[in-house]
Amino acid sequence: MSDSFGLEGVRILGTSETYLEIQHDAELTTAIACPNCPTAPFVRHQGTRQVITDTPARGKKVRLAIARTRYKCKGCGGTFMQAWPPSIEPGAKATVRLLRYVEAEGCRHTIKGIARDVGLSETRVEGLVRGLAHRLYHHHRFPEPAILGMDDLRLRKRLYTVLTDGTTGHAVALVEGGKEDDVKEELNRRRFNGRTVEIFVSDLGATNVAVKKRFFPDALHVADKWHVLKGAQEALSKVTNQEVNRLRRAKLGDQAKTIVAVKSLLMKGRINSTNGQAQLEFEYDRLRPILIAYPRIGKAFWTKMRLHRVYASANATEALGHCIRFVKRGRSLSIAEQFKPVVKRVFRYRRIILNYFHARFPNGNLIHPTTGPTERRNGDIRATWRAGRGIYNLEYLSMRALYQPLMMHGEIVLCGGCDAVMGPFGKHRLARPVTDPARARCPTCPPAP
Numbered sequence: 543m544s545d546s547f548g549l550e551g552v553r554i555l556g557t558s559e560t561y562l563e564i565q566h567d568a569e570l571t572t573a574i575a576c577p578n579c580p581t582a583p584f585v586r587h588q589g590t591r592q593v594i595t596d597t598p599a600r601g602k603k604v605r606l607a608i609a610r611t612r613y614k615c616k617g618c619g620g621t622f623m624q625a626w627p628p629s630i631e632p633g634a635k636a637t638v639r640l641l642r643y644v645e646a647e648g649c650r651h652t653i654k655g656i657a658r659d660v661g662l663s664e665t666r667v668e669g670l671v672r673g674l675a676h677r678l679y680h681h682h683r684f685p686e687p688a689i690l691g692m693d694d695l696r697l698r699k700r701l702y703t704v705l706t707d708g709t710t711g712h713a714v715a716l717v718e719g720g721k722e723d724d725v726k727e728e729l730n731r732r733r734f735n736g737r738t739v740e741i742f743v744s745d746l747g748a749t750n751v752a753v754k755k756r757f758f759p760d761a762l763h764v765a766d767k768w769h770v771l772k773g774a775q776e777a778l779s780k781v782t783n784q785e786v787n788r789l790r791r792a793k794l795g796d797q798a799k800t801i802v803a804v805k806s807l808l809m810k811g812r813i814n815s816t817n818g819q820a821q822l823e824f825e826y827d828r829l830r831p832i833l834i835a836y837p838r839i840g841k842a843f844w845t846k847m848r849l850h851r852v853y854a855s856a857n858a859t860e861a862l863g864h865c866i867r868f869v870k871r872g873r874s875l876s877i878a879e880q881f882k883p884v885v886k887r888v889f890r891y892r893r894i895i896l897n898y899f900h901a902r903f904p905n906g907n908l909i910h911p912t913t914g915p916t917e918r919r920n921g922d923i924r925a926t927w928r929a930g931r932g933i934y935n936l937e938y939l940s941m942r943a944l945y946q947p948l949m950m951h952g953e954i955v956l957c958g959g960c961d962a963v964m965g966p967f968g969k970h971r972l973a974r975p976v977t978d979p980a981r982a983r984c985p986t987c988p989p990a991p
Contacts, residue, residue, distance in 0.1 A: 549596075549637060551627020552606065563661075565605045566596075572625050574613065582617025595636045595661050597643045603661035606637070628980070634666065642979045645674045646950035649941055652930050675941040677956070682963035683732050684714035684944070689909070690761070691916035692744040692753065694720050697927050700934075704920055704943070708743055711915030712947060712966075713923075716940045722752045729757055736761070741901050743911045745769035746891050764901050765894045766913040767853055773884030774846040775809060777872075780880045781842040782808060801839070804832055808843055813850040820854040822847075838876045845871040845881060849888070858899040865892055922946065951979040959987030 547554050547566075556567040576582055589611045596604040612623050626632045631641060640660060647656050648671030656671070657664040689708030694701060703717040703725055717728040729736075734757065742761040744750035746769065754763045782805055789798040811824035833840035848868040855861035869889055872881035888895060901909040923943045926933070933939045948954050954965040962984040981990035 550629040563603045568606050568608045570624050572627050576615035579617040582615050584613040584615045587612045587614040597640045638980050644670045649945045675937040679937040681961045686738040689741045690739045691913045693913050693916040695920045706916040713919050713944045716943045725753050763894050764897045774849045777880040778842045778846045813854045815854040842877050858896045955982050957984040
């Protein structure tokens with residue numbers, strides 16, 4: 543039986559409400575029969591009242607005060623109680639939909655916060671959430687994306703590697719450790735098929751380059767634009783700071799303050815491409831006196847801008863020419879020491895950098911892939927880690943990192959007959975709607991009764 547309340551086998555008799563809690567007086571509508579002799583007559587023996595926790599409503603905890611009666615069978619002389627309906631989990635003293643609700647909230651909120659909102663103990667909530675995390679970690683695999691982003695993530699003193707879908711920004715794997723063997727073990731555990739990845743985007747770290755060669759040999763390796771430009775930014779900052787310190791040691795504090803005042807403008811200088819034309823984006827009138835009066839800063843600034851010009855190019859051939867000019871500028875004696883790491887990196891990985899202009903959609907349009915989606919996901923993971931005051935259990939951290947943007951029991955569906963996990967289904971609308979998570983079944987399991 544099902545009524546407007548939505549719980550099979552439960553009938554609501556009355557409701558009382560306080561500022562913090564809603565309580566429903568209810569009774570069971572399941573069949574009454576002795577489990578040993580179903581056809582034998584029975585009589586009432588004694589009654590009891592049991593409280594079951596349900597999903598919160600209107601920001602309040604919800605309790606069901608269910609009247610249950612114990613009966614005595616005239617056939618066998620034993621006693622029995624009215625059976626619980628499938629919508630209630632008696633061992634947990636909660637409705638099944640509350641347990642599914644707790645699991646779904648476990649991907650987004652802390653265990654303590656969920657326990658406070660739903661009215662269950664922290665131990666019970668932790669058991670549900672950790673059980674779901676274990677099931678997802680060992681029995682679910684995301685499909686391999688066509689564009690795969692890879693980046694490192696440091697949480698306090700621990701290093702992780704995050705793999706994300708370069709199109710949607712969803713994380714598909716979290717690896718504890720930043721070494722090649724760590725990534726290899728996780729990719730093998732998740733049974734990654736490297737042949738399906740068409741574009742691999744990462745910074746130019748040794749581990750990322752080695753992982754690409756080993757697991758994704760057919761993919762186009764694209765160096766992340768931000769990480770390439772970051773080296774030139776750091777070199778310009780070092781040159782500027784050295785000039786400021788030199789002026790301060792020479793008792794020329796006013797000139798040092800002048801440079802400090804415009805340093806942010808030096809760092810924000812960009813060259814972008816608009817309608818195929820390179821456009822300078824910086825306040826030249828304010829920077830011109832500094833660039834002329836301090837040649838080292840001027841050389842470092844225009845060297846950085848030359849690297850920006852690479853990414854404002856119309857094609858790979860033009861970009862290669864700007865790469866060569868950048869290397870020549872970066873080897874100038876006055877700034878060679880500061881620009882040496884980035885010049886060496888650009889020269890060594892120039893082919894990977896120029897692949898930025900070869901990544902295309904099937905229709906021929908340029909993609910210009912970056913690790914931007916990966917960086918955004920890393921920021922969300924850091925926020926999650928801080929909100930939980932440090933999460934060190936890998937299974938729980940993986941669940942919070944990989945499944946937080948998804949709707950549990952909707953986009954991700956758990957089979958009620960086995961340990962299988964299905965999905966994700968659709969982006970905004972479910973391709974496989976599930977009305978009752980407890981009745982969801984994978985294709986290999988028989989339908990729910």
